[in-house]
Amino acid sequence: MKTRFMLTAIIALMLGFMGSFTMPADSAAKYTDNEIKTMVRDIQTLNLLNSLNLTKDQMQQMLSVAKEVKKTDDELKNLYDRKYNEMHGVLQEMRTELMSKTDLSDSLKKRYHDAENEIKVKQVEYTDKQKEWGKKMQSVLNENQKVMLKEYQPCLVPVKNIANPERIGQAGNNERIAKMLGKIRKLPDDKYAQAKQMFLEKTKERVKMMIPDDAEREKAVKNAEAAMDKARKMSDEEFELKKDELAGGILPKKAKPADVENNFTKQFLLNPNLASILEAKIKSSGK
Amino acid sequence: MDRRDFLKNAAILGAGCMAAAAVEPTAAEALPTASGIKEASFYKKIDSRTVQCKLCPLEEKLTAGSKSVCRVRSVQNGKLYVSNYGKPCAMHLDPVEKNPLYHFNPGMKSLALATAGCNLACPACQNWEMSQKSVNEIKSYDLSPSKAVSYAKKNECGALSFTFTEPAIFIEYCIDASKAAKESGLKSCVVSGGYINTQPLTVLTRYVDAFCVSLKGLSDEQYGGSPRPSVVETVKNTLKTIRQSGKWLEVACLIIPGKSDDEKTISEIAKWIKDNLGEFTPVHFSRFYPSFMLRNIPQTPVGVLEQAQKLAKKAGIKYAYIGNVPGHIGNNTYCHSCNKLLIQRVGFRVLKNNINNGKCQFCGVKIPGVWS
Ligand SMILES: [Zn+2]
Secondary structure (H helix, E strand, O other): OHHHHHHHHHHHHHHHHHOOOOOOOOOOOOOOHHHHHHHHHHHHHHHHHHHHOOOHHHHHHHHHHHHHHHHHHHHHHHHHHHHHHHHHHHHHHHHHHHHHOOOOOHHHHHHHHHHHHHHHHHHHHHHHHHHHHHHHHHHHOOHHHHHHHHHOOOOOOOOOOOOOOOOOOOOOOHHHHHHHHHHHHOOOHHHHHHHHHHHHHHHHHHHHHHOOOHHHHHHHHHHHHHHHHHHHHOOHHHHHHHHHHHHHHHOOOOOOOOOHHHHHHHHHHOOOOHHHHHHHHHHHHOO | OOHHHHHHHHHHHOHHHHHHOOOOHHHHHHOOOHHHOEEOOOEEEOOOOOEEEOOOOOOOEEOOOOOOOOOOEEEEOOEEEEOOOOOOOEEEEEEHHHOOOOOEOOOOEEEEEEOOOOOOOOOOOOOHHHHOOOHHHOOOOOOOHHHHHHHHHHOOOOEEEEOOOOHHHHHHHHHHHHHHHHHOOOEEEEEEOOOOOHHHHHHHHHHOOEEEEEOOOOOHHHHOOOOOOOHHHHHHHHHHHHHHHOOEEEEEEEEOOOOOOOHHHHHHHHHHHHHHHOOOOOEEEEEOOOOOOOOOOOOOOHHHHHHHHHHHHHOOOOOEEEEOOOOOHHHOEEOOOOOOEEEEEEOOEEEEEOEEOOEEOOOOOEOOOEOO
16 A cells, blocks of 8 residues: 555656646636747746846846837737738628629739738848847857857746756756656566556657657657666665766756757847846846 | 764674774774774874864864764774764765866866765755764765775766765765775865864875865854854864865855855955965855755845955955856856966856866966866
């Protein structure tokens, strides 16, 4: 009974740690998916900024770019509002016209394409500006902060463990998995086989969302299995020395985007909400 | 270790220990070392029942059944024994940067070891769960000096590091493991609070290659916790003794808000280091994180550490660093002559090293440290 309870507890803890965050499908939800995504992005931006330890001067320099980002973003959003309204009207007219005719009038086609083109032109301009702002933002960072930006693991819960600060901004650390591995070492063979199977099934599901490449996904699951098996074969001393490394092998690594520096710059440092975030940070840093 | 613990360990050793106890202290090396029991190296017999520990300024007089402040020394049959020999409670594979040692073989991996116990009780101790415990109160491993060396080699370490708690109180293990390391071509490092008498320290410096000693302030009050005689004077003496030994030395200063973060204290510490240990002694200003008895104090603001670094440089310290702030530019080494980036560190990783044969790659000036 006790073993069964322990096994369940281990699996629950490991799976809990590996479990993914899913949104309930509720059409009457108070907040939209986009609003939640925006909030997540802001928190991830904050965790990045906090781990960069920006000086007040750096924050001021970034703020002037961030204000420009915000202004242009607002303008683009206004344009979307206006143009989508316009396009919606044109589309309605198109639908009505097509009820009685087999072709559309040239003026309707032109009005639609004009609205669409205006959006496209602004989008291209915005993308060009983003490149320019991105360069400006990166030039504010020192050589270490640039490395930290590239190595950032987007997270919601800020890093807690200073003993292992190598993984900048990483919320989870290996300690919990290492502890679980310690417990798994003590399980009898049959219970271990059961625990391993459950854990690997969950890992397979988890990597589906994290790693796009089939071969890499398979490799991640095999690594996790190998790490668990290895942990059980080690002496106490060896396990103590290698537990962090083993735990690291168990956690699948989320595939990083290509050109991570520019990608993260765009995602976090060109976040349209960065200006208000920086203003709050500058205010609190003066206290 | 209390009397019951001692007797339990002694029973495991059996007659061997009892027989050895009748031999004079010079035979200490030959005593059995199972279960962490070994005759202490630094003590004096007062009478048939009483011994005086000579390891640190506490110089405790102990009799059978009495506990040492460091929790790892006790008396049996008129002799002083340690209970932590070859019994590390922490074993890690860490770069030497973690000690911190920034001018000693950058990027070198070391086998970091610590046993239970400490002769200080610093209120800000980050490792109090190990340092304020006896061997029997926490899980410890069996790792003889030769086994430590073999693990280190197997895991591609270039050194052993004695750290986390207080190597002074496991000096017997530390010396033997350092000797074994040297014989195998490995180096050894000690990270210490520096509360140790000159004689044992002098012996230790013969076998250890690099030291990082913590200087928490220039007044005994800054050490807080249980009162210890002349802490600051002892730590200063330790620093000077290591400097005179010619072994590599770096100094770590923990900056605690409201306790050791005022500009006057920081400037005085920097001046003392420059005057007594030399301008090329690397100094690490470490960020405090709420811990042990100081959970009510917030972590040190990064700005305070940046200011400490500036003050130290102003006082003439050539290599002042910021510690415990991963990725901060204050972790990098810049040439004292041309100010170019020599070593880039993020976390404990070395990303760039522009030191060639101990010299700045850009201006050729000799950079203080041990580079190979
Ligand atoms: Zn130079």
